[in-house]
Amino acid sequence: MDAEWIIVTVVWAFVLAAKIVGCALVLALGWFVRHEWPAFHEAVADGVRERPGLSLCAGVLAQLALAIVTVVLALTIVGIPLAIVLVTMAVLVAGLGLATVAELVGARLPLPSLAAHPERQLVMGVIVVLALSMVPLLGDALLVGAITVGSGAIAMAILGGFSRHAAHPESVITY
Numbered sequence: 001m002d003a004e005w006i007i008v009t010v011v012w013a014f015v016l017a018a019k020i021v022g023c024a025l026v027l028a029l030g031w032f033v034r035h036e037w038p039a040f041h042e043a044v045a046d047g048v049r050e051r052p053g054l055s056l057c058a059g060v061l062a063q064l065a066l067a068i069v070t071v072v073l074a075l076t077i078v079g080i081p082l083a084i085v086l087v088t089m090a091v092l093v094a095g096l097g098l099a100t101v102a103e104l105v106g107a108r109l110p111l112p113s114l115a116a117h118p119e120r121q122l123v124m125g126v127i128v129v130l131a132l133s134m135v136p137l138l139g140d141a142l143l144v145g146a147i148t149v150g151s152g153a154i155a156m157a158i159l160g161g162f163s164r165h166a167a168h169p170e171s172v173i174t175y
Contacts, residue, residue, distance in 0.1 A: 019133060022095075023126045029092065030099025030122050040157060044100050047153030056145075059097070059152025066090050097150020098143075102126045 034041045047055050070086055073079030099122065106114060106125030114120050129146065133139040 016134070019130055023130050026095050026099045026102065027122060027126055029095045030103060030126075031119065033096055033099070034103075034118065034122070041100070043157040044096070044150070044153045045104060047156050048100055048104055048149055051153075051156075052149055055149045055152035055156060057152065058155045059148035059150070062151055062155045063148065093151050093154050094147045097152075097154055098129065098147050099126070099150070100153065101146040101150045102129045105129060 066086065070083045073083035073086065102125030103118060103122040104125065105128050106121035106123070107118075109121075109124055109128070111124070114124060129143070133143045135142075
C-alpha cells in the first residue's frame, strides 16, 4: 500500500511541475503579445469579454478544423512538416488564449493592487487558473473551456470578426 502512495505522489508532483512550467510559458507569451501587439491583444480580450459565446463557438470550430487539417496533412510525406508547424502554432494560440482569459480572470479579482496593472492581473489570473486546474475533472474542463474561448477569440480577431476592431487594421494580424 505504501508503494502505491509513493507512485501517486510522484505522478501528482510531475503533473504539478508540468502545470507550473506551462503557466510560466503562458505568462511569458501573454506578456510578450501584450507588449508587442497591444491592439491585437485588446481585440482578443474584447472578444472574450464581450462575446464569450461566439468565441467559444469559433474555438470549437477552429479546433475541429485543426484536427481535420492535421490528419489530412499527416497522411502525406510532404504534409508531415506542415502538420508539425500547424500543431506548434495551435499550441501557441492555445497558450495565448489561456493567457488572455487568465488576465481577464485576474482583472475580476477584488484586489485593489491589481486595478491598473495588467501584468499583475495576468500573474494573479494564471495563479487562479493553475489552482482551479488542480481540481480533479472540473479543473481540466475549466482549462479546456478557457483555452477554447481564448482560441476562438484569437481566430475571430485574426479574421476581423469583432466589429469594433474590424475597422482598425492595426488590430488584425496580417501576413
